Amino acid sequence: MAYPPTLETKRLLLRPYDLKDAADIFEYAGDVETTRYMSWDTHKNIYETLDFLNGMRIRYENNTTLDYAFVLKSSGKVIGGGGCFDTGEFPHTAKIGYILNKAYWGQGLAVEAMSAVFDYLFNTLKVHRIEAYHYAENEKSGKVMVKLGMSYEGTKPDGAFVRGAYKTLKFYGILNFQFSAVKTPFNFVSG
Numbered sequence: 325m326a327y328p329p330t331l332e333t334k335r336l337l338l339r340p341y342d343l344k345d346a347a348d349i350f351e352y353a354g355d356v357e358t359t360r361y362m363s364w365d366t367h368k369n370i371y372e373t374l375d376f377l378n379g380m381r382i383r384y385e386n387n388t389t390l391d392y393a394f395v396l397k398s399s400g401k402v403i404g405g406g407g408c409f410d411t412g413e414f415p416h417t418a419k420i421g422y423i424l425n426k427a428y429w430g431q432g433l434a435v436e437a438m439s440a441v442f443d444y445l446f447n448t449l450k451v452h453r454i455e456a457y458h459y460a461e462n463e464k465s466g467k468v469m470v471k472l473g474m475s476y477e478g479t480k481p482d483g484a485f486v487r488g489a490y491k492t493l494k495f496y497g498i499l500n501f502q503f504s505a506v507k508t509p510f511n512f513v514s515g
């Protein structure tokens with residue numbers, strides 16, 4: 325069984341998901357605006373969120389994910405989540421993603437959380453490369469990737485067919501040796 329270790333930043337704790345997080349997660353996973361750029365469907369009810377959490381427990385037990393709940397330290401609320409959702413190509417490549425409750429957008433929290441994940445993947449697990457993509461229209465996500473030090477690597481026109489529509493994908497990546505030079509909120513804090 326391999327639950328990922330808790331990580332800490334200035335404003336957040338990153339810890340494995342727990343069934344007790346369902347109500348907080350449903351707040352954003354059940355929101356159409358927040359989930360419109362995700363590859364998965366908006367949760368229709370809290371039972372779908374509980375299914376997600378049960379699936380996550382199995383994925384932790386099988387060591388196939390390094391996904392975290394983002395907990396705001398000041399309130400204890402789960403305000404988002406993210407991490408490496410697929411460890412299948414470890415230690416060569418880690419594929420990452422993230423989502424925040426929209427009430428917490430515009431505060432630098434996604435970059436703060438993912439900086440800690442990058443630090444763990446690169447400096448502790450010695451992953452060689454981290455990669456991600458976003459739908460072309462989701463420019464906010466591209467800004468997060470750039471702030472994390474990732475480089476734009478290319479566009480795949482109509483690269484995915486999601487919920488009845490083609491989506492153009494924009495790909496980003498960063499190699500281990502490039503990360504130490506990036507001044508993210510996380511490695512500013514840790515020096």
Ligand SMILES: CC(C)(COP(=O)(O)OP(=O)(O)OC[C@H]1O[C@@H](n2cnc3c(N)ncnc32)[C@H](O)[C@@H]1OP(=O)(O)O)[C@@H](O)C(=O)NCCC(=O)NCCS
Nearest residue numbers: 358361422423424429430431432433434435457458464465
């Ligand atoms: C993508 C997503 C996580 C981005 O959230 P975000 O809050 O914009 O991202 P950040 O944490 O990087 O915050 C950056 C913003 O906070 C602002 N900010 C405010 N205080 C800040 C601080 N103390 N430190 C850093 N930035 C701060 C920045 O200026 C920036 O605003 P801008 O984008 O208008 O320039 C969010 O839009 C989301 O959850 N979307 C839905 C899910 C999704 O699309 N996931 C990605 C799929 S590929």
